[in-house]
Amino acid sequence: MTVVRIPPTLRGEVGGARQVEATGETVRDVLEDLVERHPALGNQILTNGGIAPFVNVYLGGEDVRTMDGLDTTVPDGETLILLPAMAGGSSQPWTPAVARSLLDLVGQTPLVELPRISPKESVTIYAKLEGQNPTGSIKDRVAKAMIEAAEASGELEPGRALLEPTSGNTGISLALVAALKGYPLTCVLPENATEERKRLLRLYGADIVHSPASEGSNGAVRLALEMAEADPRWFVPFQYANEANPRAHYEGTGAEIATALDRVDVLVAGLGTGGTLMGAGERLRETFPDVVIAAAEPLPGDPVMGLRSLDDGYVPPILDVSRLDRKVLVSNEQSVAAVRELLRLEGILGGVSAGAAIHVARRLAAELDEGVVVAILADGGWKYLSADFWDAPEAGVEQSMESTVWW
Amino acid sequence: MVIPAAVRAAIAEHARAELPNEACGLLLLDGDQAVEYVAGENASPSPYFFELRLDPVAWADIGDRDLEQAVVHSHVSAPPRPSRTDVERIGLWRDRPYVIYSVRLDELAAWRVSPDGYEPLPLA
Numbered sequence: 001m002t003v004v005r006i007p008p009t010l011r012g013e014v015g016g017a018r019q020v021e022a023t024g025e026t027v028r029d030v031l032e033d034l035v036e037r038h039p040a041l042g043n044q045i046l047t048n049g050g051i052a053p054f055v056n057v058y059l060g061g062e063d064v065r066t067m068d069g070l071d072t073t074v075p076d077g078e079t080l081i082l083l084p085a086m087a088g089g090s091s092q093p094w095t096p097a098v099a100r101s102l103l104d105l106v107g108q109t110p111l112v113e114l115p116r117i118s119p120k121e122s123v124t125i126y127a128k129l130e131g132q133n134p135t136g137s138i139k140d141r142v143a144k145a146m147i148e149a150a151e152a153s154g155e156l157e158p159g160r161a162l163l164e165p166t167s168g169n170t171g172i173s174l175a176l177v178a179a180l181k182g183y184p185l186t187c188v189l190p191e192n193a194t195e196e197r198k199r200l201l202r203l204y205g206a207d208i209v210h211s212p213a214s215e216g217s218n219g220a221v222r223l224a225l226e227m228a229e230a231d232p233r234w235f236v237p238f239q240y241a242n243e244a245n246p247r248a249h250y251e252g253t254g255a256e257i258a259t260a261l262d263r264v265d266v267l268v269a270g271l272g273t274g275g276t277l278m279g280a281g282e283r284l285r286e287t288f289p290d291v292v293i294a295a296a297e298p299l300p301g302d303p304v305m306g307l308r309s310l311d312d313g314y315v316p317p318i319l320d321v322s323r324l325d326r327k328v329l330v331s332n333e334q335s336v337a338a339v340r341e342l343l344r345l346e347g348i349l350g351g352v353s354a355g356a357a358i359h360v361a362r363r364l365a366a367e368l369d370e371g372v373v374v375a376i377l378a379d380g381g382w383k384y385l386s387a388d389f390w391d392a393p394e395a396g397v398e399q400s401m402e403s404t405v406w407w
Numbered sequence: 408m409v410i411p412a413a414v415r416a417a418i419a420e421h422a423r424a425e426l427p428n429e430a431c432g433l434l435l436l437d438g439d440q441a442v443e444y445v446a447g448e449n450a451s452p453s454p455y456f457f458e459l460r461l462d463p464v465a466w467a468d469i470g471d472r473d474l475e476q477a478v479v480h481s482h483v484s485a486p487p488r489p490s491r492t493d494v495e496r497i498g499l500w501r502d503r504p505y506v507i508y509s510v511r512l513d514e515l516a517a518w519r520v521s522p523d524g525y526e527p528l529p530l531a
Binding site: 005007008009010018044053054055056058061063081083084085086087088089090091250251255258259286 | 426427429431451452453454455456457458459462463464466467470471476478480482483484485489490491492493495496497498499500503
């Protein structure tokens, strides 16, 4: 004889009893006997030869689904517990019909399938279109997260001013967030950054300080940190060392992919600060333990805009290289070829680092027999239109990119 | 349904602690008066989904007390209204008290949900 504890939700079907008796050697026998004795239970306990979807059955405090299911043996005198199986949730990322602020529209970017880019039918490549963020790049997530984290910790208060070494997307994203939240922003960038970049930053309301062209982006970092040391009024978010950067990708980018897809075998993102790879990678590993986290890394001495070669000597503090499963080196030429192909075949105008991610995604897709590859496309190509490579003949690509510091 | 400030605070605190994922638990009611919030574990941690897990013996014991129960879960950013998933997965909890807390809006709302839809349960 087995005692079956009945939850209040099912007591109406068993005459109000808190527990009833049934007999049988296995969970199936006991439950079948239970339903026979209390026909009002109907198919609420067993359906189609299995445990009904909205009930959980426990034996000795353990879910029988984790044991032998209905075939689990019920020792004499043991108690079975029936409980409601409760699940639900908001189910969809919720976007208000009317946003209260542009900052509410950061993230929740679309995923689109790239059937013409995929090298084989059995492998699906999806692109996550980060260019659809408010300022057109993935850095909106990072800028918003860094500033809100600093506000929450009390580090950033009204009256302080933001300082960041960047001529790239992060500057534009920080400029937007800073403007909407009322902080002044100064960006430190190499003198030879493109006029397009400087103009965009100024339009978004940022002040600009130049660092020597000869020192490249490391020179901008050096100068910004010196300025911050000399004047405590500055708050430097410093995306390379700010934990809010990977967290934005853990909570946003990665969680969005994990919710949208039932399977992910490979995640590809460009290696810049490492924030996307660390944060989104970590989140995807929780849902898909065998996922391969792959970095698209530029060839040493052959900088791809927006990406960083670890061989150049600076490893961002937020980057833990041991958490990367693959690093695939990409040349500028390959990145540009891929970005042009992405536009021609799929109609997506991506930035150069998106080309690097697509190149790597294709290569890793070719290694799979079947599966799902997700490539994160950090931005669109709009901000690079003055570059010659869009219509340069294939062989001229390298030369057309050498003359300017873009990032 | 009456949810005293301390019980409401316990729900809100649990929901914030579980961010970025949804939180879930049980609210125990004496008549229409909420007396205790029992934090559960989200067995499918996600910002958009919950699966309530409580110690089965403890939950069965709660069921033997003369208290009404409400299933509680949080929506990270959506309003505290039953979603399509909430309705589809209501199962055995149909027409029973069902409470949702929206973290973003800091709003709590109570409902009776059935597979056909839902009705608000006024909160005093």
